[in-house]
Amino acid sequence: MMPTPQWARAHTNIALIKYWGKKDPKLMLPANDSLSLTLADFYTDTLVRFRGDCPGDSLTIDGQPVSAGALTKAVRVLDEVRRRAGLTLPAQVISRNHVPTAAGLASSASGLAALAAAAAQAAGLHLTEQELSRIARHGSGSATRSVAGGFVRWYAGTDDASSYALPVAAAPALLQDIRVLAVIFSDQPKAIGSTAGMAQTVATSSYFPAWTERAERDLAALLPALAAGDFPRVGAIAEGNALAMHALTWAARPPFTYFLPATLALVQGIQAWRAAAPVPVYATIDAGPNVKLLTLADHVAAVQEWLADHFPTARVVVTHAGPGIQYYPERKEPR
Amino acid sequence: MMPTPQWARAHTNIALIKYWGKKDPKLMLPANDSLSLTLADFYTDTLVRFRGDCPGDSLTIDGQPVSAGALTKAVRVLDEVRRRAGLTLPAQVISRNHVPTAAGLASSASGLAALAAAAAQAAGLHLTEQELSRIARHGSGSATRSVAGGFVRWYAGTDDASSYALPVAAAPALLQDIRVLAVIFSDQPKAIGSTAGMAQTVATSSYFPAWTERAERDLAALLPALAAGDFPRVGAIAEGNALAMHALTWAARPPFTYFLPATLALVQGIQAWRAAAPVPVYATIDAGPNVKLLTLADHVAAVQEWLADHFPTARVVVTHAGPGIQYYPERKEPR
Numbered sequence: 001m002m003p004t005p006q007w008a009r010a011h012t013n014i015a016l017i018k019y020w021g022k023k024d025p026k027l028m029l030p031a032n033d034s035l036s037l038t039l040a041d042f043y044t045d046t047l048v049r050f051r052g053d054c055p056g057d058s059l060t061i062d063g064q065p066v067s068a069g070a071l072t073k074a075v076r077v078l079d080e081v082r083r084r085a086g087l088t089l090p091a092q093v094i095s096r097n098h099v100p101t102a103a104g105l106a107s108s109a110s111g112l113a114a115l116a117a118a119a120a121q122a123a124g125l126h127l128t129e130q131e132l133s134r135i136a137r138h139g140s141g142s143a144t145r146s147v148a149g150g151f152v153r154w155y156a157g158t159d160d161a162s163s164y165a166l167p168v169a170a171a172p173a174l175l176q177d178i179r180v181l182a183v184i185f186s187d188q189p190k191a192i193g194s195t196a197g198m199a200q201t202v203a204t205s206s207y208f209p210a211w212t213e214r215a216e217r218d219l220a221a222l223l224p225a226l227a228a229g230d231f232p233r234v235g236a237i238a239e240g241n242a243l244a245m246h247a248l249t250w251a252a253r254p255p256f257t258y259f260l261p262a263t264l265a266l267v268q269g270i271q272a273w274r275a276a277a278p279v280p281v282y283a284t285i286d287a288g289p290n291v292k293l294l295t296l297a298d299h300v301a302a303v304q305e306w307l308a309d310h311f312p313t314a315r316v317v318v319t320h321a322g323p324g325i326q327y328y329p330e331r332k333e334p335r
Numbered sequence: 336m337m338p339t340p341q342w343a344r345a346h347t348n349i350a351l352i353k354y355w356g357k358k359d360p361k362l363m364l365p366a367n368d369s370l371s372l373t374l375a376d377f378y379t380d381t382l383v384r385f386r387g388d389c390p391g392d393s394l395t396i397d398g399q400p401v402s403a404g405a406l407t408k409a410v411r412v413l414d415e416v417r418r419r420a421g422l423t424l425p426a427q428v429i430s431r432n433h434v435p436t437a438a439g440l441a442s443s444a445s446g447l448a449a450l451a452a453a454a455a456q457a458a459g460l461h462l463t464e465q466e467l468s469r470i471a472r473h474g475s476g477s478a479t480r481s482v483a484g485g486f487v488r489w490y491a492g493t494d495d496a497s498s499y500a501l502p503v504a505a506a507p508a509l510l511q512d513i514r515v516l517a518v519i520f521s522d523q524p525k526a527i528g529s530t531a532g533m534a535q536t537v538a539t540s541s542y543f544p545a546w547t548e549r550a551e552r553d554l555a556a557l558l559p560a561l562a563a564g565d566f567p568r569v570g571a572i573a574e575g576n577a578l579a580m581h582a583l584t585w586a587a588r589p590p591f592t593y594f595l596p597a598t599l600a601l602v603q604g605i606q607a608w609r610a611a612a613p614v615p616v617y618a619t620i621d622a623g624p625n626v627k628l629l630t631l632a633d634h635v636a637a638v639q640e641w642l643a644d645h646f647p648t649a650r651v652v653v654t655h656a657g658p659g660i661q662y663y664p665e666r667k668e669p670r
Contacts, residue, residue, distance in 0.1 A: 206549035206579060207542040207586070214541035214586065236589070243585040244541060250582035251542070251549065255575050257603070261596035268592070 005049050005122040005330050010113035010136075010146045011322040012042040012105045014180055014284065014292050016238035017219045018245040019141050019154065020211070021202040028137045029163050031202070032215040035153045035222060036145040039180060040322035042099040044107060046114035047330060048078075048122040050089040059093040061111070073108070077115050077139040084135075085123035093118075105182060106194075106286070112139030113146035117325040129324055133165040149324035150175050151226055153219070167324075171229025175321050178231070179300050181293040183307060184315040185262045192256060194287040197249065204253040214244050235282030235294050242284040243267070260289035262311070267291065269310055279303070340384050340457040340665050345448035345471075345481045346657040347377040347440045349515055349619065349627050351573035352554045353580040354476050354489065355546070356537040363472045364498050366537070367550040370488045370557060371480040374515060375657035377434040379442060381449035382665060383413075383457040385424040394428040396446070408443070412450050412474040419470075420458035428453075440517060441529075441621070447474030448481035452660040464659055468500040484658035485510050486561055488554070502659075506564025510656050513566070514635050516628040518642060519650040520597045527591060529622040532584065539588040549579050570617030570629050577619040578602070595624035597646070602626065604645055614638070 013036035021031040059066050059074045066074075078091050093115060099107040116136035120127050127135075129148045136143040145152045148167045157163030192200070202208055218241045225233040249256050267283045270293065274281055281295040281303050295303050300318055307316055348371035356366040394401050394409045401409075413426050428450060434442040451471035455462050462470075464483045471478040480487045483502045492498030527535070537543055553576045560568035584591050602618045605628065609616055616630040616638050630638050635653060642651055 206552075207545045207582065210542050210545045210586075217541075240586075240588060240590050243590040247542065247582035247585035250578040250585075251545075251575075253575060254571070254606075255578040256606075257599070259599060261600040261603075264592070264594060264599050265596040268596075271589075271591075 002050060002122065003124050005047055005118070007045050007047050007328040007330065008114045008117035008121060009043050009045050009326040009328065010110045010117060010143075010324075011038045011040065011149070012099055012107065012110045013038045013142065013145045013152065014105070015142070015145070015286070016151075016234070016284065016294075017215055017222060017241050018286075020245050020248065021198050021208060022141070023156070025199075027160050027163070028141055029158070030141055030154065030156045031208075032212040033153060033156050033219050034145065034215070035151065035168065035219055036142075037151055037178065037180065038146060038149045038322040038324065039105070039319045041317070041319040042105050042107075042110065043322070044095055044097050044099065044110040044114040045328070046093060046095045046111070046118040048115070048118040049092045050087060050122055051092055052089055054090045054092055056090050057093070058091075059095065061095045061097055073112060073139045074115055077112055077135055078119055080135045080138050081116070081119040081123050081125065084120075085125050087123055091119060091122075106142065108140040109142040109146040112136050112143035113325070115139060116143070117147065117327075121327065130164045130166055132325065134160065134163065137163060147325055150321050168223065168226060170226040174226065174229040174231060174234070177297045178321055179295050179297055180319050181295065181300070181303055181307070182317045182319070183266060183291045183293060183311065184317070185260055185291075186289050190258060190288045192258070197256070197258070197287055200256075201248045201252050205248045205251045207248050207251045211244065211248050215241065218244075231296055232280050235280060238284050238294060239282040246285060258285070258287050258289060262314070263289045263291060266311060266314075273306060337385060337457065338459050340382055340453070342380050342382050342663040342665065343449045343452035343456060344378050344380050344661040344663065345445045345452060345478075345659075346373045346375065346484070347434055347442065347445045348373045348477065348480045348487065349440070350477070350480070350621065351486075351569070351619065351629075352550055352557060352576050353621075355580050355583065356533050356543060357476070358491070360534075362495050362498070363476055364493070365476055365489065365491045366543075367547040368488060368491050368554050369480065369550070370486065370503065370554055371477075372486055372513065372515065373481060373484045373657040373659065374440070374654045376652070376654040377440050377442075377445065378657070379430055379432050379434065379445040379449040380663070381428060381430045381446070381453040383450065383453040384427045385422060385457055386427055387424055389425045389427055391425050392428070393425075394430065396430045396432055408447060408474045409450055412447055412470055413454055415470045415473050416451070416454040416458050416460065419455075420460050422458055426454060426457075441477065443475040444477040444481040447471050447478035448660070450474060451478070452482065452662075456662065465499045465501055467660065469495065469498065472498060482660055485656050503558065503561060505561040509561065509564040509566060509569070512632045513656055514630050514632055515654050516630065516635070516638055516642070517652045517654070518601060518626045518628060518646065519652070520595055520626075521624050525593060525623050527593070532591070532593070532622055535591075536583045536587050540583045541586045542583050546579065546583050550576065553579075566631055567615050570615060573619050573629060574617040581620060593620070593622050593624060597649070598624045598626060601646060601649075608641060614641075
């Protein structure tokens with residue numbers, strides 16, 4: 001018998017060591033290990049019902065049917081769950097995003113992680129986070145890391161079974177005190193989407209092979225810094241890794257960048273302020289123009305003040321470390 | 336007997352394939368071959384007198400004694416000339432820069448090339464451009480390319496004798512029609528000088544080995560494009576090479592950039608305008624925030640208009656291909 005479905009909640013994450021490029025697009029194996037922080041305030045709630053009375057898989061987000069592209073990603077996750085459960089029933093997927101576009105954070109990570117968890121639960125599968133992360137990976141690379149909480153490492157792996165995410169040990173004070181300020185310059189869709197940008201970079205950037213080596217070295221340096229709670233070291237590694245990732249796109253053919261002039265102005269401003277103040281604040285940037293600043297709880301007010309002075313029109317959202325998958329009863333839709 | 340000294344004039348150049356990093360700092364051997372265009376309107380005039388009645392080498396630029404650092408570079412060039420001529424006399428060097436700071440172009444290339452030529456002439460040496468370029472190299476890497484006119488290739492070489500510059504064959508129409516618009520955002524000294532920036536990049540950038548391979552490939556592609564007079568191909572290769580060079584600095588430890596937000600805005604604006612218009616205009620950037628736009632004579636007015644619309648506060652200077660070393664009699668100081 002099928003269990004009563006439950007809502008599954010998964011949170012977005014921000015990568016400190018970036019995922020940029022696949023070594024196997026079919027299996028969704030990334031070129032390098034990556035490492036992220038799961039974020040508390042941005043998440044997706046998803047309910048899955050496997051139903052014999054439906055003609056095929058359906059997915060609504062906030063009550064609206066999704067695009068064909070989004071449905072395709074969801075179906076890949078659902079197919080993995082059905083395969084493991086020996087199910088053939090179509091699924092009705094209801095999803096609620098609590099990742100405002102205004103936060104400049106992609107909802108695909110939380111959305112496809114929540115889907116993996118909700119579908120597995122509805123299918124009666126009892127899976128570890130590690131197994132769920134493998135399923136989420138088939139929907140979206142960054143979703144692999146949104147199954148677990150805190151600092152999370154996605155092992156690139158060499159096949160479907162070995163490419164999964166696990167939490168990483170970090171000093172408790174660091175996990176408690178780390179803060180992320182999302183600084184939003186633009187909520188316009190980017191000119192080059194992540195998937196296309198990654199594919200172009202892997203295929204044409206002169207620096208791609210050197211990038212994967214750099215990312216592995218950065219990750220090896222980051223692990224002891226996390227364990228020791230050495231925030232300035234964590235921040236410097238994350239900032240360097242993000243900029244090295246963005247450097248790839250300048251060396252692509254043709255060259256491109258996700259930066260806006262304001263992105264560059266903020267990175268340079270933060271670097272200069274950090275050197276002069278000194279304040280422990282570091283920048284990281286994903287495939288888009290917005291910047292996420294990493295700092296510690298004691299410095300949030302100073303960073304907010306500096307941002308208000310220097311980037312008065314930017315929107316700023318503050319968050320902290322978030323948990324892994326959470327479940328809620330079907331009747332009690334979570335808020 | 337020493338010949339009557341003559342003024343030597345050398346012009347600045349702009350690299351289409353960048354020189355960024357030395358494989359031998361002592362011999363001034365660059366990590367990769369580079370290729371430049373000598374520019375007509377920016378030059379240095381230099382007169383050298385070898386004099387027994389002076390206590391040591393002296394150098395004035397526009398009547399002012401230079402810094403110790405600038406004198407050191409000049410002395411390296413003078414020593415090369417004295418060594419070849421079997422001279423031990425000190426030199427009095429008088430130099431006039433016609434490279435306005437406002438043009439955002441370094442005067443070290445023209446200055447040290449003019450010095451090499453003037454010193455060799457004053458010492459009675461009769462040297463080819465190739466030999467003069469070797470001497471200029473000891474003063475400043477980019478000076479190697481300022482001895483010759485038009486498109487010039489600096490062969491990296493493997494020792495002092497094999498690291499020199501020679502003109503490169505180009506379609507006559509291209510050499511006639513190519514235009515360079517220097518777009519000046521800032522005439523402030525850069526925060527990180529070229530020599531320090533290069534050294535930091537070579538020592539710490541994860542992408543440096545890949546850069547030298549990229550530069551050699553770009554140069555191999557540029558040569559037939561120059562010979563064929565294929566300007567859009569020349570421009571695209573130059574722009575890609577410049578951005579790949581600047582990508583190196585984002586992957587250095589710590590990461591840095593010579594770009595200002597306006598630099599990025601102009602590169603992105605030109606890329607978008609070029610795709611939409613279409614107008615053959617391409618960007619290249621040296622170690623600083625200013626941009627040089629490459630286009631053809633027929634499009635200069637359109638590019639100037641576009642710049643006036645989009646970057647009204649930037650200064651713009653237009654120039655074209657310039658010649659190699661020229662000499663003028665001592666009594667008739669060139670204007």
